[in-house]
Amino acid sequence: MLDPLAAPHETTCAEDTTLYLRDLHDRQTATPRIYLHPKPVSFYTSRDKADWRAYVPDAADRDTFATFIKARLDGALTAAALFQTWGGTYVGQPIGQWDEEDWHCWIGAMVKIQGGVGKVIVIWDSNARAILARLEKPPALANLAAPMRKLVRMVQETGVRVEQVWYGGDGNRTVDGICTQLSVAQLEIWAACGVPGETDGLVKHGFTKVQG
Numbered sequence: 001m002l003d004p005l006a007a008p009h010e011t012t013c014a015e016d017t018t019l020y021l022r023d024l025h026d027r028q029t030a031t032p033r034i035y036l037h038p039k040p041v042s043f044y045t046s047r048d049k050a051d052w053r054a055y056v057p058d059a060a061d062r063d064t065f066a067t068f069i070k071a072r073l074d075g076a077l078t079a080a081a082l083f084q085t086w087g088g089t090y091v092g093q094p095i096g097q098w099d100e101e102d103w104h105c106w107i108g109a110m111v112k113i114q115g116g117v118g119k120v121i122v123i124w125d126s127n128a129r130a131i132l133a134r135l136e137k138p139p140a141l142a143n144l145a146a147p148m149r150k151l152v153r154m155v156q157e158t159g160v161r162v163e164q165v166w167y168g169g170d171g172n173r174t175v176d177g178i179c180t181q182l183s184v185a186q187l188e189i190w191a192a193c194g195v196p197g198e199t200d201g202l203v204k205h206g207f208t209k210v211q212g
Contacts, residue, residue, distance in 0.1 A: 007184045010177075014040050014061035014084075020184075021082060028191035035073045036191065037081035039063040041108075044150060065154050069110070078195045080109040082187060084180070085147035105180040106169070107187055108151050111197035118161030120197050122207065123148050126172035126182040132208060139167055140211050168207035
């Protein structure tokens with residue numbers, strides 16, 4: 001097993017990633033403190049997790065979007081999670097095919113803005129700068145990967161008003177990709193400094209507002 005203080009990388013199993021995330025939550029210095037989900041998030045619902053358990057060896061140590069969205073925050077205004085998902089959508093795909101596809105790691109956060117009635121969703125993706133550079137106009141929700149769009153929809157389906165969605169990130173320039181290492185490094189920054197939620201802070205940190 002990985003030292004729980006060691007940062008996860010591309011081949012780290014979910015069990016060791018969970019140890020790291022729990023340790024990071026406990027040693028964070030962000031003021032106010034943020035809720036860091038204790039497991040990597042990979043499946044949409046518990047039914048999806050059950051369907052794919054036989055094909056994902058460490059499924060037991062992975063959580064669902066639904067669990068993250070409904071988690072008790074113990075007074076925190078911000079909740080963040082490390083997502084490890086298939087880049088496409090598994091809806092309509094044969095059971096087991098997901099095991100043969102590439103996975104992508106990114107961060108999703110829900111921020112309650114003081115004075116606001118809903119939440120701002122902040123998505124950090126190591127591929128974001130390259131994706132945004134290919135667009136001729138501000139990004140729409142349709143430009144985001146399927147699991148990112150699903151996060152937004154599932155938050156909305158709980159009755160929470162999503163006031164804004166922001167997308168940003170950078171660093172993944174290698175052929176094989178180091179999205180896990182880059183995402184973990186960003187999560188360390190958020191655990192130390194907090195997650196920007198106001199427009200000025202998001203723009204300052206390189207995020208772009210998603211349209212529609």
